Amino acid sequence: MTASPALAFITADEVTELVDPGTARELLRQTLLDGFDPAGDPARSHLHNAAGELLLMPSALNDWVGVKLAGVAPENPRLGLPRIQAVYVLFDGATLSPRLMIDGAALTSLRTPATSAVAAAELADPDPAKLLVFGSGPQAVGHVVALTTLFPRLSVSIVARRAEGVAAAIGKLDALGIEATAGSADEVPEADLIVTATSSSEPVFDGSGVRDGACVLAIGSHSPARRELDSTLMGRSLVVVEDLGTARRECGDVVIAAGEGRLSLGTLPNLSDLVCGRISRATDRPNVFKGSGMAWQDLAVAAGIAERYTGND
Template sequence: MGAATETAPRWYGSREVAAAISPARARALIEAALLDDFDPANDPARVNTPAGGGHLLLMPSVIGAWAGIKVASVGPNNPEHGRPRIQATYVLMDSLTLSPQALMEGSLLTALRTPAVSAVAANKLAAPDAGTLLVFGTGLQAWGHIEAMAEIRTLSEVWISGRSARKVEEMVGKARGLGLAARAAEAGDVENADIIVCATSAGEPLFDGSLVKDGAAIVAMGSHETDRRELDANLMGRARVVVEDVQTALREAGDVVMAIEEGRLDAGALLTLSNLVRGNVARATDRPNVFKGTGMSWQDLAVAVGVHGDTPRNVA
């Protein structure tokens, strides 16, 4: 192996990231990582550090020939200053020399990988003929999840729920632009939905979990804080619950942590996404199926490698 040459890392802006990775491609990259020798349990824990008007998230990971880290900032008051609440940059390196290979706009990378992870889970947890999708949320992640779910199932109806009627109608219009039969959510939709996506910043449960039908697939990805949740303990207790990694969920997933604290969920019953993808776990038909995601560092790395390519280019 020769000496590393001096090559400036390539920059990928949001336009280049979007051009390189479709929702289907992002899903394939996530699934490929889980089917390989990589174990999410070995992923380093997210570092959360108070800083300035918010906090910084540091998310490092190593998968085979690649290493990387996402540096994200969360500014709760940023919208008042005309800035996004979450901003991020990704540094991609080869794992042999840790030489920077690429820098990427990290917010779009996150927007792509999160629904991709959800779609990998939902593809295994939803009924093969699932056709009705209920989405809670009207932001970037809600839209990304609509696109991702439309890739894995033929959706007959999409129902959208949000706090702002204007934003709901805007999302309905975008969904119709994809050729989907979309409308604002109504009372009773929770009972009839085949797939439910929760993509909000809510701190309290969004609906009565007892209304969810057996066999339905529910995705909750709105928080990674132990005191916030989108799903109630009743639903978590009666469902088959899949998480990215058990220890990560116990450390960061409020939906899981609070349900355990309230005596409705047994930590030993938690199942992992890797076992689901590998066929060691199957969806339930006699109860709901929940996937609770918090986001992990390996997911950013898997998609970042797909943006850049799969061959380190500055290691001679």
């Protein structure tokens, strides 16, 4: 019996070396242009324990199959550990032989902002000037990197509950050559782009202040009982979701607004509609993209990593 070769492990540093934010964005965009239907993705599975929950996210795409296993432990930061830790296992689609293991946290930090950037490329002003980010963790930083790659002229403000969190995020961005300053929710009316990347269960700003034509990217929650955006904003906006079934299961911003009679779920377009030109951005109202993260996004970027890793061997 032939022994299986040892699996290579792609570290966080290697993830960023092999696929940059612009490439990740194009991998996701091309997957949708090629006709992939996110509605066929399996639902995320949740296994709860005393520390938090383990998420299992499998998908199949072209020549690849993969699964992400992510642990979400809210008390971990008090122990000096990340709130989210993960590993990704990539399989050959033809044989289901495991091919690579990838740092799942780094993969998530790359693919989530890249997905938002796919939406922002269609929903934002063609040349936006101001980006306001709520949150100071890895996703907040990752979104600044992805969006300033797409829109180099952006000025960046960071808003978070803790001043030390804002300072840390600004320091990380400075090390990457990106200038950012501390901001406040008072800047919402001035913003062309707004990102919410928080762990909040309640709206983080007053949605009535978002200007018509602005783009809001909400990615901080994947629970039907938690939201970052209020029903006022959801009700007056063009709202785009990753997939309607996923939004019904996991997106509190959508579910709660619908429950309050401010949003009709049956009319919500998805990201594929946007990328393939079946809908376009609104200029007479705000534009909202609500994402909770889907397994196909991990797989599309993981496959890109694998193809580049093999080519470098």
